[in-house]
Amino acid sequence: MKTFLNALLICLIMVPATLLAQTTVTGTVTDKADAMPLPGVNVIIKGTSRGTATDFDGKFSLEVNQGETIVISYLGYTSQEIVYNGQSTINVTLQEDAAQLDEIVLIGYGSTTKQDATGSVDKVGDEDFNRGAIVAPQQLIAGKAAGVRITSGGGAAGEGGEIRIRGGASLSATNDPLIVIDGLPIDQRGGAQGSRSALNAINPADIEDFVVLKDASATAIYGSRASNGVILITTKKGSANQPFKVEYGVQATTRKVTNTVDVLSASEYRSLASDPNFDSATLGNASTNWQDKIYTTGTGAIHNLTVSKGYENFNFRVNFNHVSQEGPLDDLYERTGFNTSFVQRLLDNDLKLTLVAKVVQDEFSYANEGAIGAAISFDPTQPVYDENGNYTQYGSSANLAPANPLYLLDEYESRQTIKRVISNFNVDYKIPFLEGLRFNLNAGLDYAENDGHLYSGPNPNNPDAFATNEVSNGMNRNTSLDFYLNYTTDIESINTNVDITAGHAFQEFFIRSFFDRTTNTNISNTDINRNALESYFARARFDISDKYLISASFRRDGSSRFSEKNRIGYFPGVSLGWKLMNESFMENSFFSNLKLRAGWGVTGQQEIGPNYGYLGIYTPSRNNAASIQFGTQPNGDPIFIETLRPEGFDEELKWEETTQYNVGLDFGFFNNRLTGTIDAYYRDTKDLLSRVPVPAGANLTDLLTTNVGEMTSRGLEIGLNGVIIQKEDFDWDTNFNVTFQEREITKLNLSDDADYFIPTGGISGGVGNTIQLWKPGYDPSTFFVFRQVYDNNGDPIEGAYVDVNGDNQITEADRQAYKKATPDAFIGFTNNLRYKNLDLNFTFRGSFGNYVYNNSASDRGNLNAVVNQPGYQANAHASYLDTGFTNQELFSDLYIQRADFVRLDNISLGYTIPFEKITLRTSLTATNLFVITEYDGLDPEISNGIENNFYPRTRDIVLGINVSF
Known part of the structure; x- marks a missing residue:
């Protein structure tokens, strides 16, 4: 709370008292081709949000300080930069150019331009990011790119989010994409033990852009880890010839849960006393909303201090970042980090050395999330404290009863400290004896140490219970070294540009973990895991007559996770592009850009867990x-x-292998004021890595990780970007993307038995129960239920289900595959508006065709949840008032509920105040402002489709101040 108040105080007192003098410069912007004035041209002071736009006659007026750089930019024209040295008038001519199409994008071991990209690639830059006090970097791009779905794990402090590109390609192995930070691929299994997110160590304010590689022709150069897509993250590094600059930003935040589980109120609970099985003697005199008691208003603050300077041959950027974020259960996340980058250019800029280093300490103070379930089930007529001032408990006669939820929070301490270094050194050298030949070397290190402890008090209702003490520590080390040669040349005789890359990569992962638990039975162990990946890769790209594009890549991966027999994998990719816009028959077309793309590639999956599955x-x-x-x-x-x-173990264990086809169209209208992409893909994964049951005696275990089955997915992705208004005082641009997707398991065992299935999706309400299944012909998130029977009034009849097979009895054979958690479609819709110095941006996200199993209702929406408990009475879910069920009906499709939603995910209002030497920006941001949905549970956005004891998402209100000088 103190950190939050300090941050809020800074926000309120940092506005300078007086404006300092500025000089007004005027000018006109014209088209170089015909000398006609250009209206709506952006005229911005570089590094600030101060600026204007030209009027109908191409004229502008702008307040500017000595030495500042004025940037003049317009869609379809080459931008210009002019240093202000006292000129009273600045007249500018802009030359038409496909500026946006020539934007540089990374493609893995190299770069290309948007115009020349042949794969399905999306770039989301700093100016497009979601705003607010964002702790997890993946939230920056939620709703920003077609085919990319970001799902927050809940409202806990420091919570990350699940990233899915085109839905994921695996079952039991990871569906997370490969993430590469400044050239260093990080460990797909989390990066550091004890962290809630693999990306938590990255300061979101330090990120320049995300590049998402979606199809296999783009990702195949990353081979065995690229089946689920690749995300390339580039951090900020400053620029050459940049004046010394200091930036400071502070964001003060409040966080509060937006919804809670619907349970019986105290009065509704007392009304159960008429039931003969209800023991009225247990009723208390209080009316306690236990969920209101456990959830508080969390506060937080984010501080960023950055200094940067650029010389002709050297530039640096140093950022200090401190984050403090509270969760509604009084959990806490703190991050303190230094992010540095240094760029040195030598030998007339032929040699470029780049060092990026991040030193971060993450500290988690976890809450006992068991308090969520206890608050749902605890008797609402009991007070928080008894007459002696102690926490009210059920007592020793009910040793299986839940503990007082506030006791669970109070008698619990779990902390984890993670110290992490992520560093990367890059050498880029233009070899002098052959023009167009470059050598690039990348050496990276991701090193983390964690140290944690946990204390949990004994169950107060069980006199024989023990407190739990745990100590844990560990180390993760990820080292990487890759190098490649790149050669580019123009062959004038055939009017072809050639770009060839070939290289080698080696990466090793080492993990050590120690765990010691002291309860009634002591457990202590140390685990060590080590694996390595050695690769050779190559890519050739050809641009023929600036019309026809050909790209081919190949990677050979060798992984120590597999036996020598299956250790090597080969991953090719090919893509084609046709720049229709450059054809003579398109000269008078109403298109301003048109390109057709097609690609094919093979990628792999090798994340099978910490052990070597082929070894005994x-x-x-x-x-x-x-x-x-x-x-x-x-x-x-x-x-x-x-x-x-x-x-x-399985001696024959090998890679998952995914083959993907992609067809895409890039287009632009009205001088690229409206641009868009359409991509259609088909993906087939074979040799799925899955943990499946095996016959007794066939192996040394009942469940074995092996290659079994195939899965296909297909989808359509549409992305649109529009500059709706571009005037002197008012700008409005928008982005809309929609994704349609389908996934289907086509094979799941070695015998091709179409009726074979694997139960999955564990639920509360009994031991070993599941509500989903993996079965050929169905989506992997499909539910497995009985079909509920209803009376003439539309009310469910308890225990009455459809006799599917007609044998006059209800058995497991009558359970059916029904609905799924995966959405049929999801959207993102972003708008950015500016009026003079005032700006507004907001992002909606939506999901359609997805269903959620309301396990909170199925488990506790019945009378027995109250009265049929050993030695105590608990609360029930409020759905009992509608159904009147006496018993649990865990497998009824009644609890499979449609969960379409549209969420106002992010909205930010800002105002920029220009001073002579200082630029000040204030902002007010809200996240998760509202959700439109028919789902009546806690939240319609649950990644696995099963709602039970879910940590509710929060609504965050953020006040921010940013100053630069």
């Missing part, structure tokens, strides 16, 4: 957890010998 491994027993008696000691005590237990 023996697990030692520790602390007498599993031992055999061999004889007795002289005093008669037994002698126990600890065991070595063999684990299951």
Whole structure:
């Protein structure tokens, strides 16, 4: 709270008292081709949001300070920069050019332009990011790119988010994309033990842009880790010849949950006393909303201090970042980090050295999220404290009863400290003896150490219960070295530009973890895992007559996760492009850009967990957890010998392999004021890595990770960008993207049995129950339920289900695959508006065709949830008032509810105040402002489609101040 108040105080007192003098410069902007004035040209002071636009006659007027750089830019024209040195008038001529099409985008081990890109590639830059006090970097691009779906894990402090590109291509292996930060691929399994997000160590304010590689022709050069797409993150590095600049920003935040689980109120609970099974003697005299008691208003603050300077041959940028974010359960996340970058150019700019280093300390103070379930089920007529001032508990006669939710929060301490260094050194050298030949070397290190402890008090209702003490620590080390040669040349005789790249990469991951738990039974163990990946890669690109594009890539990966027999994988990719706009028959077309693309490629998946699934491994027993008696000691005590237990393995384990086809169209109208892309894809994954049951005696385990099955997915992605208004005092641009997708398991076992399925999707309400299934012909998130029968009034009849097979009895054979959690379509809609110095931007996200299983209602929406408990009475879900169910109906499709939604995800209002030497910007931002949905549960956006004890999302209100000078 103190951090929040300090940040808020800074926000309120940082506005300078007086404006300092500025000089007004006027000018005219014309078209170089015909000398006609250009209306709506942006005239901006570089590095600020101060600016204007030309009027109908191409004229502008702008207040400017000595030494500032004026940037004149217009869609379809080459931008110009002019340093102000006292001129009273500045007249500018702009030359027409496909400026936007020539924007540089990374493509993995190199770059290209938008005009020449042949794969499905999206770039989201700093100016497009979501605003506000964003802690997890992935939230910057939520709703910004077609085919990319970001789902927050909930409202916990420091919570990250699930990233899915084209829905994911796997079942049991990871569906997370490969993330590459400044050339360093990070560990797909999390990057650091104990962290809520692999990207938490990255300061969102330090990110320049995201480039999303979606189709296999673009990702194949990353081979064995690219089946789920690739995200390339570039951090800010400053620029050459830049004046010394200091920037400071502070954002003060309040966070509050927007919804809670609907349970019986105290009065509704007391009304159950008429039931003969209800024990009225247990009723208390209070009316306690336990969810209101456990959730508080969280506060937080983000500070960013940045200094940068650019010389002719050297530039640097140093950022200090501190984050403090509270969760509604009084959990806390703090990040303190230094982000540095240094760029040195030597040998007449032929040699460029870039060093990027991030030193970060993350500190998590976790809350006991078991308090969420306890607050849902605890008797609402009981007070928080008893007459002695202690937490009210059910008592020792109910040792399976939930503890007082506030006791669970109070008697719990779990902390994790993570110290992490992410560093990358890049050498880029233009070799002098052959024009167009470059050598590029990239050496990276991601090193993290974690240290944590946990204390959890004993169950107060069980006198035999023990407190839990845990100590954990570990180390993650990711080292990477890659280098490549790149050669570009123009072959004039055939009017062709050639770009060839070939290189080698090696990456090693080392993980050590230690865990010690002290309860009634002590457990202590140390685990070490190490694996490596060695690769060779090449790519050739040809631009023929500035019309026809050909790109081909190839990667050879060798992974230590697989046996020598299956260790090597080969991953090719090919794509074609046709710049229709450059054809003579398009000269008088109403298009300002038109390009057709097509691609094919093969990618892999090797994230099968921490162990080597092809090796026979023996697990030692520790602390007498599993031992055999061999004889007795002289005093008669037994002698126990600890065991070595063999684990299951599959010698034939190999890569998952995904083949993907993509067809795309890029287009532009009205001098590219309206641009867009359309992509259609088909993806087939075979040799799916999955953990499946095996027959008794067939292996050393009942569940084995092996290659089994195939899955296909297909989709259509549409992205539109429009500059609606571009005037002197008012700008309005917009982005809309929509994605349609389907996924289907086509094979799941080696015998091609179409009726075979694997239960999945564990739920609350009994032991080992599941509500989803993997089965050929269905989406992997499909639910598996009985079809509910209703009476003439439309009310569900308890225990009555459709007899699907007509055998006059309801058995497991009558459960059916029904609906799915994966949406049929999702959208993002962003608008950016500016009126003079006032700006407004907002982003909507939506999802359609997805369903959620309301496990909170199915588990507790019945009378037995109250009265049929061992020695106590609990609360029920409010759905009981509608159904009147006595028993749990866990597998009824009644609880599969449509979860379409449209969410106002982010809205920000800002105002820029220009001073002579200082630019000040104030902003007010709200996130998760409202959700439009028919779903009556806690939240329609649940990544796995099962709502149960979900940490509610918060609505964040952010006041921000940014100053630069």
